[in-house]
Amino acid sequence: MTFWSRLIADKMAVISMSIILLFIIAGAFAPILAPHDPLKMNIAQKFAGMSWTYPLGTDQLGRCVLSRLLFGIRTTIFYAMITTFITLGIATTLGIIAGFFRGKVDEFIMRICDVMLSFPSEVMILAIVGVLGPGLLNVVIANIIAHWAWYTRMIRSAVIQYTDKNYIRFSKVSGCNTNHIMRKHLLPGVSGEVAVFSTLDTGWVILSISALSFLGLGVQAPTPEWGMMLNEAKNVMITMPTQMLAPGIAILIIVSAFNFLGDSMQSALNPKLFQKKKGVKWNVFIRNKKPVSN
Template sequence: MKRLKHLYKDKLTVLSLAVVVGTGIVGICAPFVAPHDPEEVNMELRFAAASWDYWLGNDHLGRCVLSRLIYGIRPSVLYVFAALAVSVCIGAILGFMAGYFRGKTDAFIMRVCDVMLSFPGYVMSLAVIGVLGAGLENILIAFVLMKWAWFARVIRTSVMQYAESDYVKYSKALGVGHVRIMAKHIVPVSLPDIAVITSSSFGTMILQVSGFSFLGLGIQPPHAEWGMMLNEARAVMFSRPELMLAPGLAIVIVVSAINFLSDALQVALDPKLMNQSAKRQKQTFLPRPRLEEKRGIRYE
């Protein structure tokens, strides 16, 4: 908890956290926040400019751009976070088993991970989409199948650092069960590493979902999603660039906030990086020597 207090001293970190949390709250409360139905077609307002009723204007079917942007938070951010959580849970369970028990269990799980990681991520995702068909659900399934092996390997490396600790050996000698040892001694010290790798993967997955939707492989019309909104506005990108600007800025802002938050979390949870950051801050606020002192001139 003391390390996490350093996060609140950085204004950029606080701003990034506010952006991520605020985006999630707006997405959850989309039916109450959105001013209009995101799927309501009104051809009379086709490509209408921004107004008091439609703050970001209307798209090629007269739909409210702001409402579609708000509803697009769910598939672009919240559903991606759910798929990320499932991937981390599967990877954490297998990673803890491999790093703690070692031996044949470790060898079997790691060989399966090697097989999964031998396929490039995008190729694996396209293969799953080709078999199951286009759609957001199939992309999220592909992400779970693609990501769990990477999480398992990284978490296994973290667990192996603590599985041979003296307090773990002492607990084994006392006859404490394996599940209790992992829950009491290994999980708490491994959580910082899991939090860092999870936050760093979140922004990448958002970009991948938006990319697949932009190519027409993600969520299908008339539902709203940021990547699909970019694809729909591509035909009028020169005459109505604001239609691409809104979802594009939303992706950039959210992903940048997640990346800044991930970096700050890594510094806060890593003692070495935290000490380096503290030294830099001290050097920044140290008084600079006068020009005369630099030249060796002193006045009495």
């Protein structure tokens, strides 16, 4: 079975991909799906309950919660995916260079990674945002700086394993240039690991963006964002606790979907782990077991 066939055979992977795709489509078509302007205030309708006009009610300023939730996908999920894409792009490039060339190049890149990894990522993100100031762009920059070193080291380890393969050695002996080997052989070889990292890290970045917005360091009002919605809802947590349900459940669902998808992709990359997960070994043992003759 190929990687994709093993992945599709996993029901949890299919469910997770369906949820992620549904959120992405909802965010892309938010202007069409949203029943109201997410920034439009109507104080007379503040804290309105669920109705046909306001399917998820309104917040403390009379804004439609569903509309803000849909537009918040663009801020929370889309920027998290952009952050992950840039981070892994940098890490993959440096990891392949370090793992392929070895020597002084590898030593130089790894020592920079060691310096970066000596700082706790959460503390570094808070420090960078504190220096640059609040804002979504600064949160993205902080997450990229805090995470690229860890992924560079992981991808470099995978590249070192692939450089010992016979087809890589044959490519070197046959006179293929370095760019061709890295693009056509090493990059496809580590693409599975990169895909797993991307799904797992996207969920983490979503939590990071939401947490910083909740603390007032990320997205600023009145931009619709799930962490900001939780920040505004905490002020009325005692009197109107339901205000925290919509953004909180949305974060829970999408982060869980990315994490479950990452676990499923990791299993699909390893056939032995996939068989163990699906119980194939036990089924084969039962079919092949012969009755003992008296």
